[in-house]
Amino acid sequence: MTDQTTAYSSAPEGGWTIETVADELLRCEDERIERPPFTDEWADLDLDTGYAIQDLNLKKRLDRGEKLIGVKLGLTSRAKQQRMGVDTPFVAWLTDAMILPVGDPVPQDRLIHPRIEPEIVFIMGERLEGPGVTCAQAMSAVESVWGGAEVIDSRYKDFRFKAGDVSADNASSGAFVNGPIGVPPSELDLATEAVLVEVDGQIVDSATGAAVQGHPGEALALAANDLARRGHAIEAGWIVLTGGMTDAVFAPPGSSVAMHFTSLGSVFLNGGTAPESTDPAADSTTGQDD
Numbered sequence: 030m031t032d033q034t035t036a037y038s039s040a041p042e043g044g045w046t047i048e049t050v051a052d053e054l055l056r057c058e059d060e061r062i063e064r065p066p067f068t069d070e071w072a073d074l075d076l077d078t079g080y081a082i083q084d085l086n087l088k089k090r091l092d093r094g095e096k097l098i099g100v101k102l103g104l105t106s107r108a109k110q111q112r113m114g115v116d117t118p119f120v121a122w123l124t125d126a127m128i129l130p131v132g133d134p135v136p137q138d139r140l141i142h143p144r145i146e147p148e149i150v151f152i153m154g155e156r157l158e159g160p161g162v163t164c165a166q167a168m169s170a171v172e173s174v175w176g177g178a179e180v181i182d183s184r185y186k187d188f189r190f191k192a193g194d195v196s197a198d199n200a201s202s203g204a205f206v207n208g209p210i211g212v213p214p215s216e217l218d219l220a221t222e223a224v225l226v227e228v229d230g231q232i233v234d235s236a237t238g239a240a241v242q243g244h245p246g247e248a249l250a251l252a253a254n255d256l257a258r259r260g261h262a263i264e265a266g267w268i269v270l271t272g273g274m275t276d277a278v279f280a281p282p283g284s285s286v287a288m289h290f291t292s293l294g295s296v297f298l299n300g301g302t303a304p305e306s307t308d309p310a311a312d313s314t315t316g317q318d319d
C-alpha cells in the first residue's frame with residue numbers, strides 16, 4: 030500500500046511481550062506501517078493480554094496529550110464477526126484525536142487502509158458501571174442516540190488478525206464522525222432503525238440496529254460489564270460506538286461513502302486524496318481502478 034509496508038519489526042530476542050507489542054503497534058500507527066499479526070509468533074496473545082496492551086497504549090496516548098472521550102465496541106454484529114473471522118465482541122478506547130470533524134475527508138495521510146462502517150452511537154447522560162448491567166439499565170443512562178460512521182484502520186496487513194491482535198490494536202481504531210441528528214433514546218426504536226450503505230452512488234449494504242447484539246443497548250451493557258472486569262466504568266458525557274452494523278466498505282482516495290439512517294439522518298464521507306508519501310501516480314486515479 031505504501032513504500033513503508035516492510036518496515037515492521039520482527040520479534041525481539043526472547044519473543045514478544047506486552048510492552049514490545051504495545052510499542053510496535055503505536056509505532057505502526059504513527060508511521061502508517063502494516064504488519065503481520067503477532068499471534069503468528071505469539072500464540073498465547075489472547076483477548077485479555079490484548080486488553081493489557083490496549084490499556085498500556087491508552088496511557089501513552091494520554092501522556093502525549095490526547096483526551097479519553099469514550100469507548101468503541103468491536104465485532105458486535107454477525108456481519109462483522111463473519112468477515113473478520115473473530116466472534117468475540119470486545120471494547121476499545123476513543124480519544125479526541127480520533128474525532129473527524131463533520132465535512133472533513135477520510136484522513137488518508139494518517140491511515141494505512143481505511144474502511145468505513147455504519148454505527149449507532151450513544152452519548153451518555155449518566156455514569157454506567159458494571160457488572161450486571163442490563164440493556165434497559167444501559168439505555169436509561171443514555172442521553173442521545175446518533176447515526177455515525179467509523180473509519181477503521183487495522184495495523185495488520187489485509188485486516189488479518191485474531192482476537193488478541195485486534196484487542197491489542199485498539200479494535201482497529203482510526204477516526205469517527207457523527208451524523209446530524211441526536212435524539213433521546215425514547216424517541217426511536219433502535220432495533221428497527223435502519224441504515225443504507227452507499228459507495229460511489231450504489232447502495233451496497235443495509236442493516237438495522239437489531240444486527241448489533243439484538244439491540245445496540247445490549248452492546249452498551251456488554252461494554253459496561255466488560256469494562257468492570259478491567260476496573261473501569263462508562264462515564265457521563267462519554268461517546269460509545271456500539272459496533273459496525275454491516276461489514277465495512279473500502280474508502281480509497283477519491284471514493285464517496287454515505288450512510289443513510291432512517292431517523293438519524295445521513296453521514297457523508299469523501300475519500301479525500303492520496304497522501305504525498307505514497308505513489309505519486311495515485312494522484313491521477315479515482316481509487317476505483319486499484
Ligand code: OOG
Nearest residue numbers: 103104109200201272273
Ligand atoms: C475490528 C474493528 C471492529 C467494529 O465496529 O466491529 C469495529 C475490525 O473490523 O478491524 O470497529
Ligand code: MG
Nearest residue numbers: 146179272273
Ligand atoms: Mg467499529
